[in-house]
Amino acid sequence: MKYLIAILLALLTVSVSVSSANFQCGRYACLPGHSCICDNGIFKCVYVCEELTIVQTITERWVDGANGPSVKVDVEVINHTHRTIKDIVIATDAKLNAGQIWGAQLNGFLINMASYVSIAPGESYHFGYINKGDHSAHLWVQNIFISA
Numbered sequence: 001m002k003y004l005i006a007i008l009l010a011l012l013t014v015s016v017s018v019s020s021a022n023f024q025c026g027r028y029a030c031l032p033g034h035s036c037i038c039d040n041g042i043f044k045c046v047y048v049c050e051e052l053t054i055v056q057t058i059t060e061r062w063v064d065g066a067n068g069p070s071v072k073v074d075v076e077v078i079n080h081t082h083r084t085i086k087d088i089v090i091a092t093d094a095k096l097n098a099g100q101i102w103g104a105q106l107n108g109f110l111i112n113m114a115s116y117v118s119i120a121p122g123e124s125y126h127f128g129y130i131n132k133g134d135h136s137a138h139l140w141v142q143n144i145f146i147s148a
Helices: 002-021
Strands: 023-025 028-030 035-039 042-046 052-063 069-079 085-092 105-107 110-112 124-132 139-146
Touching: 023 035, 023 042, 028 035, 028 042, 052 085, 052 139, 069 085
Parallel strands: 035 139
Antiparallel strands: 023 028, 035 042, 052 069, 069 124, 085 110, 085 139, 105 110
16 A cells, blocks of 8 residues: 555656646647747647757857866857747756846746847847857757747
8 A cells, every 4th residue: 555655646746747847838838848839829839940940159168267168159040931030938958147148138947039039031140158068058949929
């Protein structure tokens, strides 16, 4: 009986942690690592966001004494659609420093583009950050709004 209760508690813990990791996308809940796309009021969760491409280029490298290596990264966000994209939120699993990001705002593990930023069809937007270590951070599209 104790063994059965332990298994049930473990399953409950796993299900709660998985459901709390989801994020809201309209009336849906997207899984971690997925992108929420609002296209003319229709929400969908996708694993690969083909509408935007994130290109990261390391522009500088250095070693800062006991803190170890750091890199300066330029990020280009490219719109591949034939419509304007706005309300862009990019997610990361790296712990970035809010004082070491420009052209965007850091909110925990989310990078928000300013409300006035919109990317026209075929155009791009740049922002940058400094990351600890010798490589760029893992970034993916968390949320976008495609206008008509």
